[in-house]
Amino acid sequence: MNNNYYLKALDQKNEALNVPVWLLRQAGRYLPEYMEIRSKFPNFFEMIKTPKICKELTLQPLRRFPLDAAITFTDILTIPEAMGINIEFVKGQGPIFADSISSNPKLTLNESNYLEKLDYVFEATQLIKSEIDVPLIGFSGSPWTLFVYLFYGRSPRDYEIIKSYISNEPENTHAILKALTNAIKEYISAQIKSGADCIQIFDSWGGILSGQYNEFSLNYTNEIRASLSKDIPMILYAKGTSINGLLSDTKIDCFNLDCDENIDDYINMPLTIQGNFDPKNFHKEDSELINLADSIFEKYHKKQNYIFNVGSGITPDIDPDKVSLFLERLRLFNSK
Ligand code: CP3
Secondary structure (H helix, E strand, O other), X not given: OOOOHHHHHHOOOOOOOOOOEOOOOOOOOOOHHHHHHHOOOOOHHHHHOOHHHHHHHHHHHHHHOOOOOEEOOOOXXXXXXXXXXXXXXXXXXXXXXXXXXXXXXXXXXOOOOHHHHOHHHHHHHHHHHOOOOOOEEEEEEOHHHHHHHHHHOOOOOOHHHHHHHHHHOHHHHHHHHHHHHHHHHHHHHHHHHOOOOEEEEXXXXXXXXXHHHHHHHHHHHHHHHHHOOOOOOEEEEEOOOOOHHHHHHOOOOEEEEOOOOOHHHXXXXXXXXXXXXXHHHHHOOHHHHHHHHHHHHHHHOOOOOEEEOEOOOOOOOOOXXXXXXXXXXXXXXXXX
């Protein structure tokens, strides 16, 4: 691997005077080359189950932008799908599960051969790894966030429903979280064996839990961290939850901040920080974007534990040329 800045920064030891970059959802519907491939598949899972296509979709943003990491093009919902739940992505609605805990409290997950069904992810990981020059990020949803999708069978709306379920049915909830934790441990360990250099855990619905975050989410994430070798860095994205108070409770190497936090509250802590940049900024005028890139570079290029990233995924309304303009500007300084 020629470009190692991302892993150096995860180790809090990026001594180069630059700003390593990757973008949450760097591949996807804002790229016309993605839409072209997507239009050939009636179903998202059919598309990602073809390792050559996964590889191509992973490489697309790397061809366009100066990025310091790749992320395997799959989804956090691969585990529930491999456990027997049919999932469709309906335009304007997001994921729709054929079955859910809220409509079917006896819902059972098929835990027997899910890992074989996920072979396509591991095959894609190997293919990607053989072609890239930057580190490869493997990933999974957190047990809690996968539970939220299994519970609602879609993206959640009324959070009170799941809150009352977990307080009325703590044993069932923990049993499912435990089963998901075991599956995630095996899933990420197979990704690492196939070539992933680090692992990001997406706790996109952690914000629902507030005071119960440790009990229903962080404890399980910590268990996953403990199962991984110390040499493999782990990143946690916990949307809607301030991670400020969590530092002493975790062994996570890097926090991926959402858009609501303040980097300066974290940057001097003994871990790596990425994220926080609001992708809506990519709608700004070119001159404003250039000023933003300059001020970010100025502020963070001497930090050894900083990675530039967005605080929420890139959305289809973003113009990739704006992303290019911004990242090329950050890169211009990187090479000085
Ligand atoms: O480059 C990359 O981003 C890698 C691939 C990737 C996808 N999803 C592809 C995808 C990654 C890392 C994800 C993570 C993911 N998926 C998260 C965590 C990050 C976050 O945004 O909080 C979540 C919550 C999901 C669940 C999910 N998958 C939703 C809600 C949707 C619906 C539509 C959307 O884009 O929000 C998906 C489908 C999905 N996953 C698409 C892509 C490119 C769009 C599907 C399509 O083309 O129809």
